[in-house]
Structure formats: C-alpha cells, structure tokens
Amino acid sequence: MKRTMNIFALKQVATGLKTATKRLCLSAWLALFINPLTMAATYSVSDTESLKLQLETVKAGDTVLLLDGEYLGHFEIHQPITLTGEGGAIIDAQGRGRAITVFSSGVSLKNLTIQNWGGDLYELDAGVFIHEQAERVHIESSRLQGDGFGIYAENSKHITVNNNLIAGNRALYKLDRGDGVYLKGVDAPVVHNNKIFNVRDGVYLETSTNSQVFDNRFHSAQYGIHYMYTKHDEAYGNEVDSVDGGYAIMSSEFVNLHHNQVSNAIDFGVLLNISKHSIVNNNQVSLAHNPQGSAELGNEGKGIFIYGARDNEVTHNLFSTSDIGIYMAMGGEGNKVYGNQFVNNQIQVKYVGDSLLEWSHQGKGNFWSGYMGWDSNHDGIADKPYRPNDSLDKLFWLYPEARFLMNSPVVALLRWVQSQFDIGEPTGIVDSFPLLNNVSSDRVQN
Structure with a gap:
C-alpha cells in the first residue's frame, strides 16, 4: 500500500x-511575439494640434504619419518613433527657434519638408536639433530650408543623414548662415547622398570620430566639408563647386580624403592645416582662382594648401588650371608628395622655406605640364630631376613688388648662372623622377 x-x-x-x-x-x-515593438501602431495626423497631442502620447516603435498640409510651430520627440510624411507635409517653425527637437534615441524622420526655423546661431536654432546622448537618429529623404543650422547634433553617435536637400538663406552673409550638417563630439556619423547649398559649411565636424561623408553635392558655401580636431574620418565621392574652400582638414588626424572633386574654389581645393597622418588621394581639383588674389597678400587660389601639416600623404591627385597648384608654408615639409598631376596652373608650386624637399617616392615623382624632359630608356620618367622653382622665384615671392623684373635680361642671366653653379645651400622643391605621361588620376593605382 x-x-x-x-x-x-x-x-x-x-x-x-x-x-x-x-x-x-x-x-x-x-x-517573444507580444512586445511593445510588435504591437507598434501607425497614427495619421492632419493638423498642428493633433500632431503635438500624438507626439505626447505615442509609444516606442510607433509611426506618426503626417498627411499633406502645414504644421506650424515647434515639435519635440521623446520616444523612439518614426515621423514621416506623405510627400507634401510641411513643418514650418515660423521664423524662430528649432523646428524639431529630438530627445530620444532610435528616431527616424522621413519624407518631410522642414522650413523657416530661426537664424540665431548662438541659440543653436536648427531644422532638426538632436539632443545630447540621443543616438541612432536617421534623417532621410527630406527637404530642409532655413537660416540657422540644418541638422545639429552634439555628444552623440550613429547619426545618419542621407538623401536630403538642405538649403540655407543665400541672402545672408556666408558666415552668418548655419552649417548644413553640424556634428560635434559625434562618433560614427554617416552623411551621404545629400545636396547641400547656400550654407556656411556643408558638413562641419568637430571633435568627432569615425565619420563617413560620401556621395554628397555641395555648392555656394564657405567649405564643402570642414574637419576640426577630428580623427579617423573618411570622405569620398563628394563634389564641391563655387565655394571659398573645398575640403578643410584642420588640426585633425587620420583623415582619408579620396576620389572627391572640387571646382571654382576661391581659396583652396584642399587644405591641410596643422593636421597629420592623413591621406589625400585620387582627388580632382580645378579652377581654384581668387579674382582679388595677389602675391603680396598670399591669397591666390590654391589647388592644395599645406600649412604647418606633417606626416601626410598627397598622392595621385589632379591639380589643374588654378592660380597655384600646391602651396606649402609654415613647416609643411614632412609630407610625401608623389604620383600627382600638376596641369596648367599659373604657378605650379609655391614653397617659401629653407629646406630642400624631395617630391618623389620609390622612384616615382609627379607629372608637371610644361616640363620638357628626356626619357632615353622609355620608362615614362625623365632622365633628370625637375626643379619647379628656383631661388629667384622665392625672391619674387618674398618681394612681389619686384615681379616686373621677372622677364628682364638681367634675371634671365641670373637664372642661367644659377643653373650652372651651386650658389649657397639648395632649397625648394626637387622631383628626382618626374613623370612624363599625363595619366588620369582615376586610373592611377597606389
């Protein structure tokens, strides 16, 4: 029992x-199957008050769809949601403040027209203002037009801006406009396939890291892309036109600038200013010209301007039809410069320094239009080194008021004497292996 x-x-x-x-x-x-994300809802709104109410009550994962029409005022997002429009939804900030402020991570903004936000740069007026620590925010397929910053983010990461049109106010003085995209202290942002114009800088990055900026179009701005105190950035496939400067790399490290274009810049196509360990490779710069530029002021248009920058590589680029092909000053000696094409610049090289710099690497120099060298073994490299400048050029740079003597018989005689005898320690640029074939930079392999 x-x-x-x-x-x-x-x-x-x-x-x-x-x-x-x-x-x-x-x-x-x-x-597994019944959680807030799988129970996400889509809400349609058609007026300002219903949009504000919906943003106050919306849950994580929900979508708010803006029907065609105008939504006036300023809007805040505190949940990880998608805010999207049908195609004709317009958010108008009525000339002041921030149109949309994002407080939450995981927010997506799509298919919106955002316009008429404020122009107070000290108050950080913006079309989209991303609050600190709000991460993984996506702004895409939208049109933004206003006076202040287009998109502003600080101390965040994984911000994505793609396929947008961002326009500033052309009537404002260039430095009074906001930047198209302003990212400060942002890690791993991605900015691609946007059209940005009539702003201060197209994309401005400060103390940011690991950024990717590619396939954008910039025009009518101070700079296309502006790096300040950044590290480990990459930019490629961008096109810049009608700007003060194309790509400004300032006090930054490990920037990889490759396969970009810039034309019609006033000051420079590429700037390396107190930057190091960066690569400028396979870019095309043309028509850098300053109509008011002068040798006295040193403000001529430059294909590339290297100012106090060291340990960088400038390779396989095309610098053409500019006031100056390459300008180097203030301690820019410690860089590798080879495989480039300097074509039809009024002055190919301007270097005011006391060192003799070799601009070739492992038996490969640069192509210089106008240089007629011999190639006895038919290897595409001239038999003799090329000196794009001599001591008399440096003299005229230092004392531009004497330039009227450049074509005089006396100067011609001095150049001949200089070529026959060593007068003092040699300084300037020498390319020991100048290239004689003008190969398209897109075809040049590293």
Whole structure:
C-alpha cells in the first residue's frame, strides 16, 4: 500500500511539472511575439494640434504619419518613433527657434519638408536639433530650408543623414548662415547622398570620430566639408563647386580624403592645416582662382594648401588650371608628395622655406605640364630631376613688388648662372623622377 501511494504521488508531481512547463512555454511565446515593438501602431495626423497631442502620447516603435498640409510651430520627440510624411507635409517653425527637437534615441524622420526655423546661431536654432546622448537618429529623404543650422547634433553617435536637400538663406552673409550638417563630439556619423547649398559649411565636424561623408553635392558655401580636431574620418565621392574652400582638414588626424572633386574654389581645393597622418588621394581639383588674389597678400587660389601639416600623404591627385597648384608654408615639409598631376596652373608650386624637399617616392615623382624632359630608356620618367622653382622665384615671392623684373635680361642671366653653379645651400622643391605621361588620376593605382 505504501508503494502504491508513492507511485500515485510521483504521477501527481509529473502532471504538475508538465502543466507548469506548458505555462512556461506559453509565457515565453507571448514574451517573444507580444512586445511593445510588435504591437507598434501607425497614427495619421492632419493638423498642428493633433500632431503635438500624438507626439505626447505615442509609444516606442510607433509611426506618426503626417498627411499633406502645414504644421506650424515647434515639435519635440521623446520616444523612439518614426515621423514621416506623405510627400507634401510641411513643418514650418515660423521664423524662430528649432523646428524639431529630438530627445530620444532610435528616431527616424522621413519624407518631410522642414522650413523657416530661426537664424540665431548662438541659440543653436536648427531644422532638426538632436539632443545630447540621443543616438541612432536617421534623417532621410527630406527637404530642409532655413537660416540657422540644418541638422545639429552634439555628444552623440550613429547619426545618419542621407538623401536630403538642405538649403540655407543665400541672402545672408556666408558666415552668418548655419552649417548644413553640424556634428560635434559625434562618433560614427554617416552623411551621404545629400545636396547641400547656400550654407556656411556643408558638413562641419568637430571633435568627432569615425565619420563617413560620401556621395554628397555641395555648392555656394564657405567649405564643402570642414574637419576640426577630428580623427579617423573618411570622405569620398563628394563634389564641391563655387565655394571659398573645398575640403578643410584642420588640426585633425587620420583623415582619408579620396576620389572627391572640387571646382571654382576661391581659396583652396584642399587644405591641410596643422593636421597629420592623413591621406589625400585620387582627388580632382580645378579652377581654384581668387579674382582679388595677389602675391603680396598670399591669397591666390590654391589647388592644395599645406600649412604647418606633417606626416601626410598627397598622392595621385589632379591639380589643374588654378592660380597655384600646391602651396606649402609654415613647416609643411614632412609630407610625401608623389604620383600627382600638376596641369596648367599659373604657378605650379609655391614653397617659401629653407629646406630642400624631395617630391618623389620609390622612384616615382609627379607629372608637371610644361616640363620638357628626356626619357632615353622609355620608362615614362625623365632622365633628370625637375626643379619647379628656383631661388629667384622665392625672391619674387618674398618681394612681389619686384615681379616686373621677372622677364628682364638681367634675371634671365641670373637664372642661367644659377643653373650652372651651386650658389649657397639648395632649397625648394626637387622631383628626382618626374613623370612624363599625363595619366588620369582615376586610373592611377597606389
């Protein structure tokens, strides 16, 4: 009898365990399939008040759809949601403040027209203002037009801006406009396939890291892309036109600038200013020209301007049809410059320094239009080194008022004497292996 009872008790325990297991499995199934994200809803709104109310009550994962029409004022997002428009939804900030302020991570803004936000740069007026620590914010397929910053983010990461049109106010003085995209202290932002114009800087990055900026179009701005105190950035496939400067790399490290274009810049195509360990490779710069530039002021248009920058590589670029092909000053000696094409610049090289710099690497120099060298072994490299400048050029740079003497018989005689005899320690630029074939930079391989 005792044994029978034990068996009965064991059966009861087994039945209880089986029931508990079923309940546990059901709970796990419900937890897997019934959660806030899978229960996300889509809400349509058609006026300003309903949009504000919906943004106050919306849950994580929800979508708010703006029907065509105008939504006036300023809007805040505190949940990870998607705010999207049908195509004709306009958010108008009525000339002041910030149109949209994002406080939450995981927010997406799509298919919106955002316009007429404020122009107070000290108050950080912006079309989209991303609050500190709000991460993984996406702004895409939208049109933004206003006086202040287009998109502003600080102390965040994984901000994505793609396929937008961002326009400033052309009537404002260039430095009074906001930047198209302003990112400060942002890690791993991605900015691609945007059209940005009539702003201060197209994309401005400060103390940011690991940025990727590619396939954008910039025009009518101070700079296309502006790096300040950044590290480990990459920019490629961008096109810049009608700006003060194309790509400004300032006090930054490990910037990889490759396969970009810039034309019609006033000051420079590329600037390396107190930056190091950066690569400028396979870019095309043309028509850098300052109509008011002069040798006295040193403000001529430059294909590339290297100012106090060291340990960088400038390779396989095309610098053409500019006031100056390459200008180097203030301690820019410690850089590698080879494989480039300097074509039809009024002055190919301007270097005011006391060192003799070799601009070739492993038997490969640069192509210089106008240089007629011999190539006895037909290897595409001239038999003799090329000196784009001599001591007399440096003299005229230092004392531009004497330039009227450049073509005089006396100067011609001095150049001949200088070529025949070593007068003092040699300084300037020498390319020991000048290239004689003008190969398209896109075809040049590292």
